[in-house]
Amino acid sequence: MSTTTRGVGRTLAVATRATLVLTLAVVGYTAVVTGAARLVAPAQADGSLVTGADGTVVGSALIGQGFTDADGAALPQYFQSRPSAAGDGWDAGASSGSNLGPENPDLVAAIEERRAQVAVLEGVDPTDVPADAVTASSSGLDPHISPAYAALQVARVADARGLGEASVADLVERHTGARGLGFVGEPTVNVLRLNLALDDLEG
Amino acid sequence: MTALTTLLSLGAVLLVLAALYRPFGDHMAHVYSTDRDGKVERGLYRVLGVAPRTEQTWPTYLRSVLAFSFVGMVVVYALQRTQQWLPWSLGLPAPSEHLSFNTAASFVGNTNWQSYSPEVTLGYTVQTAGLAVQNFVSAAVGMAVAVALVRGFAYRRSGTIGNFWVDLVRGFLRILLPVAAVAALALVVGGVVQNVAGFTDVTTLAGGTQSIPGGPVASQEAIKLLGTNGGGFYNANSAHPFENPTQWTNLLQILLMLVIPFCLPRTFGRMVGDHRQGYAIAGTMAALFTVSFVALVALESAAMGTAPQLAGAATEGKETRFGIVWTALFATTGTGTSTGAVNSMHDSYTALGGMLPMLNMMLGEVAPGGVGSGLYGMLVLAVVAVFVAGLLVGRTPEYLGKKIGPREIKLASLYILVTPTLVLAGTALSFAVPALRDSVEGTSIWNPGVHGMSEVLYAFTSAANNNGSAFAGITANTPWLNTALGVAILLGRFVPVVLVLALAGSLAQQDKVPTSAGTLPTHRPQFVGLLAGVVVILTALTYFPVLALGPLAEGLI
Numbered sequence: 001m002s003t004t005t006r007g008v009g010r011t012l013a014v015a016t017r018a019t020l021v022l023t024l025a026v027v028g029y030t031a032v033v034t035g036a037a038r039l040v041a042p043a044q045a046d047g048s049l050v051t052g053a054d055g056t057v058v059g060s061a062l063i064g065q066g067f068t069d070a071d072g073a074a075l076p077q078y079f080q081s082r083p084s085a086a087g088d089g090w091d092a093g094a095s096s097g098s099n100l101g102p103e104n105p106d107l108v109a110a111i112e113e114r115r116a117q118v119a120v121l122e123g124v125d126p127t128d129v130p131a132d133a134v135t136a137s138s139s140g141l142d143p144h145i146s147p148a149y150a151a152l153q154v155a156r157v158a159d160a161r162g163l164g165e166a167s168v169a170d171l172v173e174r175h176t177g178a179r180g181l182g183f184v185g186e187p188t189v190n191v192l193r194l195n196l197a198l199d200d201l202e203g
Numbered sequence: 204m205t206a207l208t209t210l211l212s213l214g215a216v217l218l219v220l221a222a223l224y225r226p227f228g229d230h231m232a233h234v235y236s237t238d239r240d241g242k243v244e245r246g247l248y249r250v251l252g253v254a255p256r257t258e259q260t261w262p263t264y265l266r267s268v269l270a271f272s273f274v275g276m277v278v279v280y281a282l283q284r285t286q287q288w289l290p291w292s293l294g295l296p297a298p299s300e301h302l303s304f305n306t307a308a309s310f311v312g313n314t315n316w317q318s319y320s321p322e323v324t325l326g327y328t329v330q331t332a333g334l335a336v337q338n339f340v341s342a343a344v345g346m347a348v349a350v351a352l353v354r355g356f357a358y359r360r361s362g363t364i365g366n367f368w369v370d371l372v373r374g375f376l377r378i379l380l381p382v383a384a385v386a387a388l389a390l391v392v393g394g395v396v397q398n399v400a401g402f403t404d405v406t407t408l409a410g411g412t413q414s415i416p417g418g419p420v421a422s423q424e425a426i427k428l429l430g431t432n433g434g435g436f437y438n439a440n441s442a443h444p445f446e447n448p449t450q451w452t453n454l455l456q457i458l459l460m461l462v463i464p465f466c467l468p469r470t471f472g473r474m475v476g477d478h479r480q481g482y483a484i485a486g487t488m489a490a491l492f493t494v495s496f497v498a499l500v501a502l503e504s505a506a507m508g509t510a511p512q513l514a515g516a517a518t519e520g521k522e523t524r525f526g527i528v529w530t531a532l533f534a535t536t537g538t539g540t541s542t543g544a545v546n547s548m549h550d551s552y553t554a555l556g557g558m559l560p561m562l563n564m565m566l567g568e569v570a571p572g573g574v575g576s577g578l579y580g581m582l583v584l585a586v587v588a589v590f591v592a593g594l595l596v597g598r599t600p601e602y603l604g605k606k607i608g609p610r611e612i613k614l615a616s617l618y619i620l621v622t623p624t625l626v627l628a629g630t631a632l633s634f635a636v637p638a639l640r641d642s643v644e645g646t647s648i649w650n651p652g653v654h655g656m657s658e659v660l661y662a663f664t665s666a667a668n669n670n671g672s673a674f675a676g677i678t679a680n681t682p683w684l685n686t687a688l689g690v691a692i693l694l695g696r697f698v699p700v701v702l703v704l705a706l707a708g709s710l711a712q713q714d715k716v717p718t719s720a721g722t723l724p725t726h727r728p729q730f731v732g733l734l735a736g737v738v739v740i741l742t743a744l745t746y747f748p749v750l751a752l753g754p755l756a757e758g759l760i
Binding site: 007008011012013014015016017018019021022023025026027029030032033034036037040041044045046047048049052056057058059060062063064065066067068069070075078082086090091092093094095096097098099100101102103104105107108111112115130131132134135136137138139140141142143144145146177179180182183184185186188192195196199 | 207208211212215247250251252253263266267270271273274275278320322323331332335336339340368371372375380383384387388391392393394395396397398399400402403405406407408409410411413414415416417419421422423437438439442443444445448449450451453454507508509510511513514515516517518519520521522523524525526529545546547548550551552553554557649650651652654657674675676757
């Protein structure tokens with residue numbers, strides 16, 4: 001065996017030992033972080049699950065869901081989320097955006113169709129429909145809508161529930177998150193939390 | 204409003220980095236220079252069988268890098284191919300041979316290109332014992348190589364450039380592990396999940412069903428960003444609310460990606476004994492980063508193109524909580540560093556906006572680049588810049604007191620040729636060879652027209668530059684793309700490493716030439732301008748023709 005071959009063999013042996021040791025260290029790190037997370041923030045570590053009026057888990061505060069019937073028609077008593085490209089819509093096991101490009105005819109057609117649908121549902125002029133209502137998010141699981149899209153839906157939701165518009169608008173405002181420090185991120189409305197609060201209001 | 208937000212967000216990020224620059228950069232310099240080993244480290248060196256005070260020549264250092272990376276590849280490949288027998292695999296089968304090869308190359312090469320959808324492909328064991336391990340160690344390898352090059356400039360008449368095993372262990376134990384652990388817990392507090400619960404089935408408010416995923420996400424997320432890796436635990440990466448739930452986690456993630464690449468110039472300045480040199484390098488990185496970020500905000504806000512115009516804003520593929528500005532800041536960070544993490548879908552950007560992430564990678568990942576690779580990439584370009592300046596004024600070029608002779612400039616020139624060759628050859632082959640073209644056009648491309656060409660160009664740019672982000676509509680899980688992109692990743696990672704270590708060896712052997720009146724000062728704004736100019740001109744000359752076929756054609760016609 002030449003010196004070089006011996007050198008390579010020795011180096012590979014060191015490399016193998018290093019890989020093993022570092023793998024153990026990273027597995028240990030994962031275990032320690034998992035344990036510490038249980039102590040520091042157990043609710044978040046488990047996925048920020050939220051429960052409905054009867055105490056059963058109805059989803060995660062961070063994962064958006066659709067508020068439609070089995071046929072995909074919007075339930076008028078609920079605020080509607082953005083369009084979703086995750087699986088067949090809101091599939092939390094298949095997060096994804098549409099990845100449709102800016103000139104893709106499928107995207108252009110989808111936006112036109114959504115704009116018309118939202119305008120009919122809310123009884124407004126198509127030009128009043130905000131951008132987030134007609135475009136799919138990046139994850140397909142966006143839990144939020146813009147305050148503009150929430151405001152657009154207040155009258156319809158109030159009407160469907162026989163509530164005053166002012167009390168619904170008030171609820172929306174209380175579920176609107178501001179920009180951090182006035183410039184970090186965008187203001188948002190968490191749709192699942194808002195709809196749960198609406199159900200609470202009635203129940 | 205947008206202009207003010209843009210300014211404030213960039214200002215806030217740069218301010219935090221400026222505050223960390225000295226303490227963290229000095230800490231890293233200490234880590235890689237000290238003669239003292241910790242107790243745990245001494246134990247590790249015994250287990251490994253290495254003598255920590257013995258420095259290596261550049262070929263030995265290189266052999267260690269390559270052997271360690273080779274073993275890593277074998278392990279990640281083997282873990283995937285045996286997934287069906289591993290615990291905590293969520294009942295998932297083994298990925299195919301070509302996908303396993305691609306993923307192994309991708310994570311060992313600090314790229315984290317993902318041809319697969321993680322939540323339906325890989326269980327917790329492969330993610331933790333395979334991918335998360337490489338997230339740590341591929342980052343430590345990048346930093347080690349960068350430090351070896353810095354030693355080349357700092358040492359005089361030396362036959363050695365440090366000890367790889369010591370650099371690896373120290374980078375892992377003293378830099379990556381502690382920062383990642385703290386960051387992981389901060390992310391959990393922000394809402395990132397950390398469990399081994401698998402999927403939780405729930406009945407939604409509207410009466411539908413939803414399977415809510417779990418996983419040890421925060422622990423992996425922290426090192427995904429800190430080590431400029433970028434591989435998501437979930438398909439949607441940092442757009443997924445379980446990876447990046449709030450505006451604050453988004454800010455933290457941006458900082459994690461930038462902190463090591465932006466502070467390593469301080470480490471460099473300290474080790475070569477002149478902090479001004481570090482400021483010049485960091486300044487060049489920051490200038491390129493700033494221009495790219497502002498341009499991206501402007502283009503995405505302008506919302507040019509049929510679909511964005513129709514929608515009223517370029518919100519397709521963007522999350523509500525981030526908005527245009529913080530999406531753009533993340534995208535510039537994810538592609539300006541070699542992370543490749545995304546909090547939005549670049550494929551749905553406006554045509555010209557989508558070109559900017561591509562350009563960030565085409566710069567060679569130096570603004571500020573990956574952990575380690577950003578610094579060594581920029582130092583190689585600095586060598587080219589002093590050579591260009593030398594040609595202009597007719598003097599022998601020097602950098603930091605080291606002569607840039609024929610051997611040095613040959614190595615630097617080869618370095619800057621590697622990734623463009625891989626990008627252009629890979630893209631060209633995909634369309635020129637009929638059988639490959641059928642596969643690419645029939646299966647891989649998602650969007651029609653020139654945008655489809657951009658998807659392929661983006662993929663090879665991302666792989667060769669070890670970024671890992673994508674125009675994600677592309678289906679890369681085909682034998683051709685898995686293999687070609689895997690090879691591009693390996694060559695794009697390790698050929699430059701060979702050249703950089705050879706350069707380090709050659710520089711270390713030289714004595715320092717004293718500065719004279721004829722020496723080009725490399726710490727002044729003039730040099731920052733020259734260096735940035737060299738980076739931009741090289742990129743523009745190399746890639747303009749191919750960009751004209753893709754994003755420029757889509758955006759301007």
